[in-house]
Amino acid sequence: MNKEQFLVLAFGIFLLQSCSPDESIPIQDNLLLNTWHMQQISGGIAGINEQFDTDELTWTFLDNDSIEVQNNVHPDSSKYLFCLFDSGTYSYTFTDTSGVQSLVIDQYHFNISDLTDTLLDLDNGAVADGFYYRLVK
Secondary structure, rough: OOOHHHHHHHHHHHHHHHOOOOOOOOOOHHHOEEEEEEEEEEEEEEEEEEEOOOOOEEEEEOOOEEEEEEOOOOOOHHHHHHHHOOOOOEEEEEEEEOOOEEEEOOOOOEEEEEOOEEEEEEEOOOOOOOEEEEEEE
8 A cells, every 4th residue: 555545545534533423413411400490481372471480490400310390380370280290300311313402301302492501492392382491590
């Protein structure tokens, strides 16, 4: 093998390694590990728009794939219908597949439309009558 063929082969291997799919999209589940406060739930056929006080509904993601929910919304409140979870501990999974991040808590599946240090926006994936959930730290 001459020097020119060796360089072409080495460059080809370098290109293949630099495009590894395992490194192309960082998993961001560590951003979840904190306490999140429900700020808003909106959507549905009726077009609801429920605003929450800071500690009415909190989700705390733990590093053992569990989430602690603290639901302080009064059962007679219209908001209570849309809270999904009573106070308690639930399991969750976070996935990042080809840039599409999703979260499954108990039996509920959410698409993650935004995840930053201070903001978590979720939707349930239904286009016409779906729900949108905004949580903040």
